[in-house]
Amino acid sequence: MKEGLPELHLPDAETIAQRLRQDQQACRERKVPSNLAVQLSSATEDIFDEVAWHLTPQVEVSKALRSTRCKSIIKGIKAYLGQLDVMTKSEEHMSMDSMHVPASEELETTLKVLDYLQKHKVVAPTEPLSEVLLAVRGQLSMNNNTRYTQHERFQRTDAPKTSDAKKRCYICRYRFSPTDSHELYPSLCRQCGMFNIGCSNLSLPEKLDLTGKIALVTGGRINLGYSTVLRLLRCGAKVIVSSRYPADAAVRYSTEPDFSQWEKRLKVVGADFRTANDAFRLVHIVKQLLCAWDGETPSDTPQSLDILINNAAQTLTDPIKGEVKAISREDHLKDHPQTMALLAESENDRYTPRVRGGQQATWIPRITNNKTQPQIEGASSTQPTNQIATKGLRMTNNEDEEPSKSSWVQSLHEIPYSDLISAHSVNAFVPLILCRELLPVMGTLPPSSSPSPSAPSTPAGYIINVSSREGILEDTPQSSSKAGHHVHTNMSKAAINMITETEAQAAWKGRRVAMNSVDPGYMSAAPECLTDEGCPIGFEDGAGRVLWPIAVGEVEGKAVWGRFMKHFRVGVAITRRG
Incomplete structure (x- = not known):
């Protein structure tokens, strides 16, 4: 029994956890899970914590890690249910009189479909008719390409396996038996799972004290940035968070159960890094906060910025409709009391979110001298900043058009030019601006009597450039890691790695600031790359x-x-040297 939890809720929470495990297994076996995962969205924080405990009762595992695992399980089940939920009202209310009488050919086709479902273990021979109908509807909810992909995956997984049936560990890359996997991380061997927990725990409040330090984290509204900010706050640091949607970010933080313990140490700044003006505005606000954190009289000796984490990144481009919806929510939340308390801005300098960052340049073909050439139009600054810009080089100006697949699987000729520009702005240009503008207020000048600038000593400041392995060179040009996809984000990650390699020595010698690039790991995937097992690790x-x-x-x-x-x-090494 978990210490400190009310006994009244424990039986319910334990039952919920058991059912979630059963539903997770049902998803893996391509069966129909219960609707519990959807219902849990309205559960209280206490119930959720208890469920997370019963799913991961190991004492050595942190509460945050338990919560992350629980959310991952629920999210996976809900995603699976989304594929099956295609029953329409017309089907539910179909009358016997209007029912279609199948022909012989259709019945023969039905037998082929049922045989297919049995062979692919979607339904069992003893499955009731209602379950079979659900399975068929689930197949109908997929497009042909998705169905073919699942068929190929089944052929691979159902093929005769070798006796060892081992898979590679995500960290050490050695093969291991499923029975030797870590109980929290199926994609890690037991030793690497323990190593992962041990190293991760080093930055928990029990071991890391950042009291008195000030950190800036870009892109801290959701996912990795959100988890990083919470760790910093719980370790005692003051944290400045930037986000395209600051009001939404503020509300999210205010729902944390321990919010009252660190709310005075959190500031949220609106910034869309697809425009340079927002980056420089962020720099200005950060310097103001270093002089006066909570509206007090500005100090003649401002504090230094201790930590800069360049986390904001554009990997998958949000659909325009998604941005419009987020902006609408932002407008609804901007006057929320908790939002007003956390936002760092003045009445005369309020941030306004814009679709596509307010980009006005639209790439369209124009006939010049009987040749089609791409030209930029609509760059006038007099146009409204919330105008919806079209995406990419295209013949029509259809604002409702959205890409048929995510930018993660787009080839060179499929990537819109606007995505190319914005990816570099967010992933490389702005981190360089922040390093250049904020390094002078970070760290400390080395004393003249210092024996050697390169001698090891405790850092006086830290810059973390969040990157990925896509930004490094592969051992062979035949590597499937990139294979002609998402070249624009690969380029931008290589650029941020080069910021580290070029400027880290100067930052250390001049200010004793330790600058590094960090690959946070495989925590999320594009829709086309999601697997039944999910990602190896979480945020x-x-x-x-x-x-x-x-x-x-x-x-x-x-x-x-x-x-x-x-x-x-x-x-x-950031790049491999020959």
Whole structure:
């Protein structure tokens, strides 16, 4: 029994946890789970915490990691249910009189379909008719390409396996038997799972004290940034968070159960890095907060910025309709009391979210001298900033048109030029601006009597450039890691890695600021890349990786700088030298 939980809720929570495990297994076996995962969206925080405990009752696992695992299970079940939920009202109310009488050919086709479902283990031979109908409807909810993809996946997984049936560990890459996997991480061997938890725990409040330090985290509204900010706050730091949707971010933080313990140490700033003006506005606000955190009289000796985490990234481009919906929600939340308390802005300088960041340039073909050439039109600053810009080089100006697949699987000729520009703005240009503008208010000048600038010592500041392995060179040009996809984000990640490699030494020698690139790991995937197993690790694990260089410096007094780090490892070169 978990200590400190009211006994009244324990039986319910335990039953819910057992049912979630059964539903998760049903999804893996391509059966129909219950609707419990959907109903849990209205559960109280206490019930949710108890369910998370029963799903992961190990004492050594942090509460945040338990919560992350629980949310991952629920999210996976809901996604699976979404594929099956295609029953229409017309089908439910179909009368016997209007029912179609099948012909012989249709009955023969039905037998073929049922045989297909049996062979692919979608339904069992003893399954009741209602379950069979649900399975058929689930198949109908998929388009042909998705169905073919599942068929190919089944053929691979159902093929005769070798006796060992081993898979590669996500961290060490050695093969291991499923029975040797870590109980919290099916994609990790037991040893690497323990290693992952141990290293991640180094940046938890029990070990890392950041009291008195000030951090800036870009892109902190959801996912990795959100988890990273919470760790920093719970370790005692003051944190400035930037987001395209600051009101929504403020409301999200205010719903945390321990919000009252750190609300005075959190500031949220609106900034859309698809425009440089917002980056410079953020710099200005950060410097103001260093002089006067909570509206007090500005100090003649401002505090230094201790931590800069360039986390904001554009990997998958949001649909225009999604941005419009987010802006509408932002407008609804902007006057929320909790929003007003957390936002760092003045009445005369209020941030306004814009579709596509207010980009006015539209790429369209124009016939010039009998040749089709791409030209930029509509760049006038007199146009309204919330105008919807079209995406990419196209013949028509259809504002409702959305890409048929995510940018993660787009080839060179499918990537809109607007995505190319915005990815570099968010992923590379703005991190460079922030490093350049904020380094002078970070760290400390080395004393003239310092023996050697490169001698190891405790860092006086930290810059973490959140990157990914897509930004490094592969061992072979035949590698399938990139394979002609998402070249624009690969380029931008290579650029942020080059910021680290070029500027880390100067930052360390000049200000004793430790700058590193960190790959937080495989925590999320494009819709086309999702698998039944999900991702190997979660956002809480990613936050542990991002903060690891800081924890090593603060807890162990070790300086790590100028490196590309993955899986808590030090000394990995950003590019391979021949």
